[in-house]
Amino acid sequence: MSHTDRLTLALADRYRIIRHLGTGGMASVYLAEDLKHERQVAIKVLKPELAAVLGAERFVVEIKTTAALQHPGILPLFDSGTADGFLFYVMPYIEGETIRDRLNRETQLGVDEAVRLTREIADALDYAHRRGIIHRDVKPENLLLHDGRALVMDFGIALAVSAAAGGRMTETGLSLGTPHYMSPEQATADKDLTARSDVYSLASVLYEMLTGNPPHTGSSAQQIIMKIITEPAAPVTQYRKTVPPHVAAAVARGLEKLPADRFATAKEFSDALGTVGFTQTVASAASNTRAALAAPRTRIALAALPWLVTAAALAWGLTRDTASSPPPVTRFAIARSGNGEPRDAAGSPIAVSPDGRSIAYVGSDSLGGLWLYLRAIDNLVPQQLAGTNGATAPVFSPDGRQLAFLQESRIKAIDLGSGSISPLLTQLSTNSLSWGSDGHFYFTDGGQLLRTPVSGGAVDTLLKTLPHPDDLLRWPDVLPDGRGVLLTLVRGGSPMLALYHSGENRLIEFGIGGMYPRWVSPSWVVYAVSGGTVVAASFDVKTMAFTGPASPIADNVRTGPAFPIKGGVGRDGTIAFLPGSEGGSNELVVTDRSGAVQQRFVAPDRSFFGEARFSPDGRRALLAVIELAQTNRRALWTADFQARSLSRLTFDSAAFGQAWSPDGRYAYYSTGATLRRVATDGSGKTDSLFTSPAGGISEIESTPDGAAVVMRYYKVSSGFDRDIGLVPLDGRSPLQPWLNTTFNESAIDLSPDGQWLLYSSNESGQSQVYVRRASAVSGRWPVTTGRGGATARWGARGREIVFASGDSMTAVSFTPGEEPTIGPARKLFADQTFLLGGNATPWDVSPQGDRLLTARRWTEDGRLQIEVIANWFAQRSPTGK
Structure with a gap:
């Protein structure tokens, strides 16, 4: 019986489930009919991995504290309880959209509207704060727009979950609060949060409504949190000069690192937004000094975070910037069950960022749906990339800030800072793609090598005639500045290494058997050979020639149809791959x-x-x-x-x-x-x-x-x-x-x-x-x-x-x-x-x-893990020995 069927039966005496509306960070949402009152409601059901570690009775008790909140700007709580193992709560079903929906569509709001909505939200927060209730998860997704006015949703839910979990949130693999909008004290696991924490979150939301991005962005939760703790936010006027001085000053004060330097109440924040003469009284230089002085304490506080790094990965990450001695060769596995479990997919389901600090991969959620996940090397918990359901073939941009992928036969890209997704090539379907630093996508089609601008435009055919009529080209990898393209040339069913020479407009065959060649800075090419072994050989990008013999880096690397490896290679040499026999479904x-x-x-x-x-x-x-x-x-x-x-x-x-x-x-x-x-x-x-x-x-x-x-x-x-x-x-x-x-x-x-x-x-x-x-x-x-x-x-x-x-x-x-x-x-x-x-x-x-x-594909238990190897070149000379 499916999850929805079980829920339908469990609540059949009170509610009729109509359809699934969506899934958020902590819960799935269903549209239902309240049978007793003959009205439509929204039922939120906590995720199974979260409900499994919560004390159900205490959760119900804690969430009741929010039922007493009666304010026109707060979405009320109708009901809550447990049924057949489900923890749920019920709210009115309101036609409208969230501020997140609005920002996804428009990026920024008008200044007057953004300020008005913020003041409405602040009024609702202040009402709750005066009754001792802190929201803890103020973000665009929890702010509903109905008839032009703002409603705060999920009030007190994060508090109820935190209290009911009894300090065991790390067991769920989830975190309370959303990194982009967490206050510094929330990010450092301070248990005693005050109204000033919600003020910080609301100021972050206003910042995004005005500029199009939250105050701090990054490719992982760890990066974002470190910035929240240590870096001051850029003034909103740096990105939008039309923001009035008093609004910019109010936002700056709301985003102060120390709670004592912020507005004491949400009402004070609202009043400042409405006072033309308001100025920021805390000097930015002093604020920066305090942030610097606080940095040692905040770094220590990070040890309490649920997304702590493993000791091996941390040691590796810290040694990467040390020039005194070569970093050690590091090998470890990413194994995860439930949400974020690695999965195989068409082409290569894994990509490594150019700097080797992040891995993107195809994984499954707790219900078996496929998504792209992003995992920083120094982070235990992968991030599910919203909007990538069903996506495959991830490819990082040369600067590592974007991730291209294939979704519904279209090439799209997600900005890893903001999370926004844009279609890049709506008339191209390929999982054999390389993103060049020259601003072009390179891809193959049968025996052709083609190129098209990332921003869109005409497709140029670089190679269309090969030496043999049945020759095929696969898996391009662009060398710096597009001077050449490494390729897998398939002839008579066997793969070999080749290169397209841009300056001479010709194909060079190296006479080396192998597949999926990838260039590694400054002078290596990594590729796979028969039997699932990955090797590295020194390579001169100026002469376009190999300069040394190949030596093995990893074995038991899975390969697939058309000769990809089921893995990715960063420009720094970091390799991440699925282990196992070559081929697909055996x-x-x-x-x-x-x-x-x-x-x-x-x-x-x-x-x-x-x-x-x-x-x-x-x-x-x-x-x-x-x-x-x-x-x-x-x-x-x-x-x-x-x-x-x-x-x-x-x-x-x-x-x-x-x-x-x-x-x-x-x-x-x-x-x-x-x-x-x-x-x-x-x-x-x-x-x-x-x-x-x-x-x-x-x-x-x-x-x-x-x-x-x-x-x-x-x-x-x-x-x-x-x-x-x-x-x-x-x-x-x-x-x-x-x-x-x-x-x-x-x-x-x-x-x-x-x-x-x-x-x-x-x-x-x-x-x-x-x-x-x-x-x-x-x-x-x-x-x-x-x-x-x-x-x-x-x-x-x-x-x-x-x-x-x-x-x-x-x-x-x-x-x-x-x-x-x-x-x-x-x-x-x-x-x-x-x-x-x-x-x-x-x-x-x-x-x-x-x-x-x-x-x-038969395996011992059906589960996959990603194996990672870093710094393998530390023990190799430039000649490949």
Whole structure:
């Protein structure tokens, strides 16, 4: 039973859960109907990892102290309690947006409006302060705008959680307060917070409303907190000259480091904002002196923080700036369960910042959803990057301030200081990307090397003709100033090192077997060789040549399809990677609906499984097998469940998007833009059926009568947009577009009767599953609204839809009609070793709906860790010895 289903049952006597609204730092929020009072309410449910260590009874007692707050600027508490292990509290459901929503849209507010809202919030805070209640978590996300006025939410929640936890917050992996808005005393774990702490937080919010950023930013909570403690905030007028002097002075006083130097009450802060003649009475020089004198104490106080560094990582971090002796080689692992657990993903799921101080990686939240996480080397707790759900292929900017990533087939970037996300390349989909210091993205497409400005613009083709027609280019890494690009050249299925020489406009082949080369300052190239070993060799960027032999740095490094390593390399040489065997899903399993494994197949040597499809009678499966280092890189195989055997079908150079014919006698597949058919009796007989004029064919579905196929194809001319169309197999009729949109449609599945089409689309901003009538011009119904999901399949002969989201498999009933009915979600199972996501859809549902077929990577316990190696070059000379 899913988390939402359990909650629905637990609260069924009082509330009817309508839908999930979102998840914050401490709780998930649901829209519900209060059955007794017939009104809509918002129910906040504390995260399981937090609720697990709280004393439930004390939490309920502590939160009651906020129920007595009755002020027009405070969102009241209606109810609270426990049910089936859930800790929850109930508030009114108010139509509106938070200040965070407003800032995300507009960046800054008008000065008059920002001051007015701040004074309204200050009035609400002062009311609570006079009753002895401190908010402790004043931030834009907790400030609601309704009919133009400000409402303070979650009043006293942080206090209730802190008191109920009894000092055990570190067990949850969570922290109270949000780093950007914490007061210095809150950041140093002072237990006795006063109204002056909330004043500091509110001044930080006003600072952001005026300037577009909070007073202190950084790539990690640790960096932000150190700045809050030791660095004075820049005057608001430095960023916005139109801020009146009295407002700037009030903000400056509200942000003083010492509580005694701030306003004593929120009312005093509000009055100062409204007094034109107000000036800052505390000299900035004196304030800076006090901050400097306080620095030793605050550094000691940092020892009490829940995000303390490990001893090994701290020692490494401190020695990096020491010139007296080379820092020691350091190796450690990042292992985490629950929120922030590392996961594998397409391409390389890990990136290391240029200075080696931060690692970005694909991880899962407590419910199995995939996000990008940022972890400073000297920080135990990773930061989930908001807005990156479903993102893969992280790449740091050359200055380390931004992180590019692939999300819904679009390249986006997040500013690691402000957290703002912007689309960079809306017409580019690639996980083989390098961000050059010359202001360009470099990427590969088949045998081409291309470049486009980061800010947008035309795509330049740097290399489009290679020595051999079947040569492929992968994983570019730009040398300083774009003078060259390191590349993986794939020839005959084997990877080797190459370089594009910008000055001479030619490809240089080094004659060295290897993959995923990465330049390390000042004179190294790190790359992987067969068997999962990472080596380093000295390299001269002036002559574009290797100058010494390679020596090993790490072994047991996981690699993947198309020859990436499942890791990242910083310009300083720091390496972070997932350990394990090369390849991807090395096992194919048949399970029942609970996830219990009934049968398994092991991939051929140095190969792994891709897409999988049950035969129409459910006795066999059609499999994509990706061969890591063979001439035939991608082939179709069949699995016979009764004989427990695997047999190869195709011997083309590539085979994509396989599907069965309705009678099971043939398998359809594509070799790029050509649709082909192969007999499944083992004879090897193949036919070419259709060549797409638009571009490559990536997915195929046969109609029930076998007269046509539905296919997903991409249009090279329009930036690789993916669309869906139907191709009759009479050899005469042209492609008939079914879905031709600006969005990316994928993971198609035609219902057994051919009347309905399942597909995924990013039209909502995230991957969602939809169902529509086959070939209909309009009308489509969301299947996974509010739940997300990358892929779906028909089950129970078209009367059920099964979809994958994160590491979970979920089913909903489907009743066709003029307005089809989609039933409530029923979670079938969750397993982190199963590969359920992505457009390739490496899973399927049997025609009877009683079995599932999925590819997985088998490990001892299914959990991954990230291994980190730093300063490996300390024991190597520039000649590589």
